[in-house]
Amino acid sequence: MKVVESNLNVLQAAKIRIRNVFANGCKIYLSFSSGKDSLCMANLVYEMILSGELDPKQLTVTFIDEEGLYPSMVDAAYRWRRNFLSVGAKFLWFCLPFKQVSVIDHLSSSESWITWEPGKEDVWMRKPPDFAIMYSPYLHYAGEMNYQTFCSKAFSDGIQLVGLRTAESLTRFKCIANTKMERITRGGKFYPIYDWKDSDVWLYIKERNLEFPEIYMRLYEAGVRKNALRLCAFFGDCGTQGLRWIAETDNDLWERIQRREPNAYLVLLYWDSEMFRRTTRKRGELEEESEKKDYKALCKDLLFLHPERYTIAKDTLSHIEHWRGLFIKTYGIAEQKHYKTMYEGLLYGDPKMRILRILWTTIYNDHNARIKEEQNHGKH
Structure with missing residues (x-):
């Protein structure tokens, strides 16, 4: 894969890319997740609107509420909804029954669950906001599709801005490498901060004193490496460390999680085992299996x-x-x-x-x- 060096820093390059995308004159859909990458994306676009570089009437910010989210992530979504509405942009908050990956349903041989599943309102982990979008003509039944497929269909009349970065995984690196970003048209996706490293993200947040979800600090204190600080829904593949922290610190939220997903207790028992693709040295010694398995x-x-x-x-x-x-x-x-x-x-x-x-x-x-x-x- 060819890597091209530039005389621009990543911040300058990202602003040029965003400016060029808006210059198409079509609708722009900014994906917001409350994570650190989308926080940087949101602030970049927001500041460029305030400086008069971008037209807020072109912009629709989309937030896919995955139900199983940390309270500080939800707070961030409310905060940025107010910010974008205040400058004349749209903000769509979706609470739809999407199929989501689950890593804690091994006992039932399932790998998915459905967010905001109809008929299970009594065990939803929290109530959706009054202004949330609970229905879409693109979704014919609960669990029909994941949110990525939905976004491709629902926002095909514009260009999606997504905070995906190559530094996060080899899969994402390949995704960017195979994307012809010089020819993005309606229905396509664009990744303005694709070349940012973790240090670029945290430096941007620090220099602008941006308020970020508190859960990042709690996970870091719990031993999660800085380059592994990724937020996802509670039952996703990077959520097990967070579930451990919740079980230890927030009894009310943990009870709601267990009502929603009875197998959540497996995380507490097996978070450091092969069940969750981890094997700590201590676990290996206790189970007398370290370095002995063929x-x-x-x-x-x-x-x-x-x-x-x-x-x-x-x-x-x-x-x-x-x-x-x-x-x-x-x-x-x-x-x-x-x-x-x-x-x-x-x-x-x-x-x-x-x-x-x-x-x-x-x-x-x-x-x-x-x-x-x-x-x-x-x-x-």
């Missing part, structure tokens, strides 16, 4: 010999042939660490095949690096 043999058993012995969620199970293809085609070059990721990914769940796609690249990259190292060693 993950290659386990993957072979799970994929080919005795798959019926394992609990694999149906969404991941539907992609089992892709996993078998990975095992066969990388046989002989994959290492134990790759098989460990493969094994844990299958048990943990990979409904969007993110782990699978990354494994393909990682295995071949590691293999090529190993060959080069051997060649260099041979020259000496």
Whole structure:
């Protein structure tokens, strides 16, 4: 993948990109999630409106309320709704029954739940705002689609501005690399801060003294690394650390979470185990399994010999042939660490095949690096 250096800093580049997108004259949909990246995006656009560089009448800010959100995230959404409405932009707050990924339903072999599910109002984790949009003609039944698919359909008459960054994952890096951003038209997505690093995001927030969701500080105090501070709905793949913190500090919210998702207790028992794609040293010592498992043999058993012995969620199970293809085609070059990721990914769940796609690249990259190292060693 070609990387092009620029004489502009990332802030200057982002402003030019935003200015150019608005210059199209069409509707602009700014995705807001209350996370640190969308906070930077929101403030950039907001300040450019205040300075007269952008027309607020073109702008519609969209907030997909995932129900299972930290209170400080909800507070941030209210705050930025007031900001954008005050300058003449629109702000749409959606509380719709979308299908969401869940990593804590292994016992029922499910990998999803439905936000704001009709008929379950008595166990909703909180009440939606009075002004929230609870119906859409694009959504015919609860759980029909995830919010990404919905946004592509509902906002196809304009351009979506999304705070996606390449630094967050290899998958996102590939997404940006395959996007022809010089030809963004109606129905497309644009990523103005795609080249920002974590340090750029936090520096921007610090220098402007922006108020950010308190949960970031609490997760950092709980031991989450700075480059892993990502907020998602409670039952998403990056939400387990947050659920642990809630269980320890907020009894009322934890009770609401357990009413909504009875299997939430699994996080407290197994957050540091293979169930959640983690294995701490302490857990390994207690279970006497650290460095003793033959993950290659386990993957072979799970994929080919005795798959019926394992609990694999149906969404991941539907992609089992892709996993078998990975095992066969990388046989002989994959290492134990790759098989460990493969094994844990299958048990943990990979409904969007993110782990699978990354494994393909990682295995071949590691293999090529190993060959080069051997060649260099041979020259000496």
